[in-house]
Amino acid sequence: MRSWLKRLYHKLPLVREQHMILDELARQRMLGDVALRTQIEQHIAGLLRHPKYADSKRLASTEAQLFSQNGEDGIIGEIFRRIGSGSKTFVEIGVGDGLQNNTALLLSQNWSGWWVEADPGNLAAIRENFKNHLSRKTLSLIPAFVNAANMVSLLMEAGVPSELDFLSLDIDLNTYYVWEALLPHVRARVFAIEYNGHIPAGVDWKVDYAPDSVWDQSGHWWGASLKAMTHLAERHGYQLVGCDLNGVNAFFVRADLCGDLFPTPATAEHLYEPARDFLLSWRNLLPQNHHAALQKLLIREAGR
Secondary structure (H helix, E strand, C coil): CCHHHHHHHCHHHHHHHHHHHHHHHHHHHHHHHHHHHHHHHHHHHHHHHHHHCCCCCHHHHHHHHHHHHHHHHHHHHHHHHHHCCCCEEEEEEECCCCCCCCCHHCCCCCEEEEEECCCCCHHHHHHHCCCCHHCCCEEEEEEECCCCCCCHHHHHHCCCCCCEEEEEEECCHHHHHHHHHHCCEEEEEEEEECCCCCCCCCCECCCCCCCCCCCCCCCCCCCCCHHHHHHHCCCEEEEEEEEECCCCEEEEEHHHCCCCCCCCCCCHHCCCCCCCCEEEHHHHCCCCHHHHHHHHHHHHHCCC
């Protein structure tokens, strides 16, 4: 601090006192963030001590989170480590602003693909944060509200191939019906599909189709159960290989690629994770400013 500024600082006790208070608040916030992160890690470690996770083929212990919301980054990476990355193409439907989804990390690792998003604010953020990828055509944006009737035609019109490595689908209310429409036409090697973890593992349930509606974020009347998603996948030659610990995403791999690489039996009852909303809430309480800055830096460097 310059000497004249230091003298002025000491002549203004109120300013000095406010500065000390702000410093203390910042220190307390930092300590609180460390305590919260420790609490999350301890709880997850406690979950993973359950005997069912002793199977090394289970995916839960591979969770990692940079761009994803629920540890999907780590699980997706582990699945492709086991089966090979293929041509490194993806589609993600429902990507938010692009900084918190299932394929942004893949994009930064020289994958390429298509994002589908309807919200104007999110679309503007994507066009700003990912302009280098968009200009280089490693990323294409499909601005549309999707339903079971238009999903396939939207992808075809955008030039999406019928053979992909990875497709992620997260649109809450109508996820089951859009996936049902996609499966006969899009053969991804791996799917990440949002399921309703509030529905018990053995219950085959799905909400009534409402093509023009979205989930209002209240209650649990949305989507479909893991059992319903698993039955749908099996009819089209896909095998359930695991879920994230938050009980949000289920991962399905083309059955001919699975071999003995993933846990069995490949049933909803065996691989189900319940909705752990409290765990997601804890993670969302962590400071986002530094995280967002790191994400943008990674995307910017990858897009050069």
